Amino acid sequence: MKSPAAQRVSGGPRSGAPYGDLPRTALTAVAPLAWGTTYIVITELLPHGHPLFAGLMRALPAGLIALAITRTLPRGAWWGKAAVLGVLNVGMLTALLFIAAERLPGGVAATLTAAQPLIVAGLALIVLHERPSAWRLAWGVTGVVGVGLVVIGPNAALDITGIVAGLASAASMALGLTLTKRWGRPPEASPTAFAGWQLAAGGLFLLPVTFLVEGPPPAINPTAALGYLWLGLVGGLIAYVLWFRGITTLPVTSVSVLALLSPLVATVLGAILLGQTLGPIQLVGFGLSLAAIVAGQLPAPTRSPDSVSTPTPERTPR
Numbered sequence: 001m002k003s004p005a006a007q008r009v010s011g012g013p014r015s016g017a018p019y020g021d022l023p024r025t026a027l028t029a030v031a032p033l034a035w036g037t038t039y040i041v042i043t044e045l046l047p048h049g050h051p052l053f054a055g056l057m058r059a060l061p062a063g064l065i066a067l068a069i070t071r072t073l074p075r076g077a078w079w080g081k082a083a084v085l086g087v088l089n090v091g092m093l094t095a096l097l098f099i100a101a102e103r104l105p106g107g108v109a110a111t112l113t114a115a116q117p118l119i120v121a122g123l124a125l126i127v128l129h130e131r132p133s134a135w136r137l138a139w140g141v142t143g144v145v146g147v148g149l150v151v152i153g154p155n156a157a158l159d160i161t162g163i164v165a166g167l168a169s170a171a172s173m174a175l176g177l178t179l180t181k182r183w184g185r186p187p188e189a190s191p192t193a194f195a196g197w198q199l200a201a202g203g204l205f206l207l208p209v210t211f212l213v214e215g216p217p218p219a220i221n222p223t224a225a226l227g228y229l230w231l232g233l234v235g236g237l238i239a240y241v242l243w244f245r246g247i248t249t250l251p252v253t254s255v256s257v258l259a260l261l262s263p264l265v266a267t268v269l270g271a272i273l274l275g276q277t278l279g280p281i282q283l284v285g286f287g288l289s290l291a292a293i294v295a296g297q298l299p300a301p302t303r304s305p306d307s308v309s310t311p312t313p314e315r316t317p318r
Helices: 004-010 022-035 038-044 051-070 078-103 106-113 116-128 134-151 160-183 191-214 222-249 252-258 261-273 280-295
Strands: none
Touching (some): 022 261, 038 222, 051 078, 078 160, 078 191, 116 134, 116 160, 160 252, 191 222, 222 252
């Protein structure tokens, strides 16, 4: 029988439902669904030219609110762990993602970040000693291809700095997700407190970076205030609480595949709110991505014992 620590790393004891139950998966999926609204909020509601400030407003206020609600601070080694996780999961991820989004078409940036489940599979082998199955790797590749078909247009331009930033953002999220699974959540910290530690750490990381790169903050009108409120409350506090709760209770490879929902939501919102059309190729990619997300929540198929033929013993002459 696994020890409690081993169960925490591997996602806990398995129940009758494969790899966790549907309610936990559905709640965890709320996070990438909310993050999928970030692009349209930034482009339609917020002042242009200040993407890092938008990331700062999503992280730091939400982290401080969570700390004020829970009144729980890290203890001992968790000061360092929370700082590392906050930089990887929030601060560095946001900075690199926005650099990629500024230097690449949104579709190319989304496809690069969609490689995150494949990076997680490699890190899970090294850090968690979980060997990824061919089933999960195949569906991870399918998800990347599907997102690429959905969001990359025929005239997509490539920029080496943007490509490096996009891949680095995927690696940052993958490493943060894997280390979160490896370290678990300390018993004294609720999911809200755990998210608050990381949001505050990520926000403090972004604070000097934002003012060095973008200068003073922009003027905030009522429309922008509504956008920042959405980013901080829904895309920040609520989304990260559910995301980190899912990481600590579900298998890491299953959670990582849910991130594919973000570019799909961004595409749907673009079609509904901005009049962008989806062609046949994009619809095929959409279907592939959804299939990869669903398949990523299921265990690899196994051959039933009845289907395995057993050799017939040879008869010996009497």
